[in-house]
Amino acid sequence: MEHTTAFVHCAQKILVEFIKENFPLVTKINYVSDGAPAHFKNNASILNLIYHKRDFGLDVSWMFTATGHDKSAGDGIGAVLKSTVRRDTLSKNILMSNAKDFYEF
Template sequence: MQDEIDHTSFVIISECNTHDTVAVHLFQKLLIQFLTDTLGHVKKICYFSDGCAAQYKNRKNFLNLCLHEEDFGVQAEWHFFATSHGKGPSDGVGGTIKRLAARASLQRPFDQQIITARQLFEFADSEIDKIHCQFATTEQYRQQAEFLKDLKMLAQFQVHGICILLFQSPKKRLQFDPFHLQTRKDRN
């Protein structure tokens, strides 16, 4: 049987407005659960994102990448586009949901407007067939933050790695390729 490439759109709508590495870790957890439920075994995930320091390009997320296989059971690599570069299909999917929800909200009576994250999720999940939607609660975010805090990962691990700058016209991309993770105990 030949390997086939298939496309699916997956969106997480969150009621939590904090978008940091905790949110990224939670969204990865939800995404990987969706992928394994849908596809079965996943060998490797290749992430592509912009260079937002608060969400992606920071020491906590590099550690997240180093521990990705341990946390999620799947190998991963992460590619970062330069600021204002790297717009892709995900931006269009998010824009489609917002546009359709805005139009539907304008067509509804005043007391049935789509004004909360939960209402947006319920609309998208029931009305948009080709996009799989997942809802993330503030409580899930809080639990994920507690999980990551309890591990005290930043105090226990030092990340060693290679940063490779790849200049591709017209977009610049930074690739982080971790090759070694060592605990402080192992170094002594």
């Protein structure tokens, strides 16, 4: 599994389908990203943003923040979730090799 623009597009498709099915009143997705320089060096990422409405049927905005700044409650929740899953999988000798395994766990 590689973190390429194609991978991101496929992940977005899965996530947007989930959002549209479970939260039909959502009309816009707000992406938040740190490490903005890496995104601006990849024109495919910007094209993905430009064609988001056409590809997925939802409006979009993309907020770039400085790396390591603008932390929110979501960062803490993510940290607790990952550490809890790691502790549980290690104690039960469960191997996770990709995001799908993590999601299913």
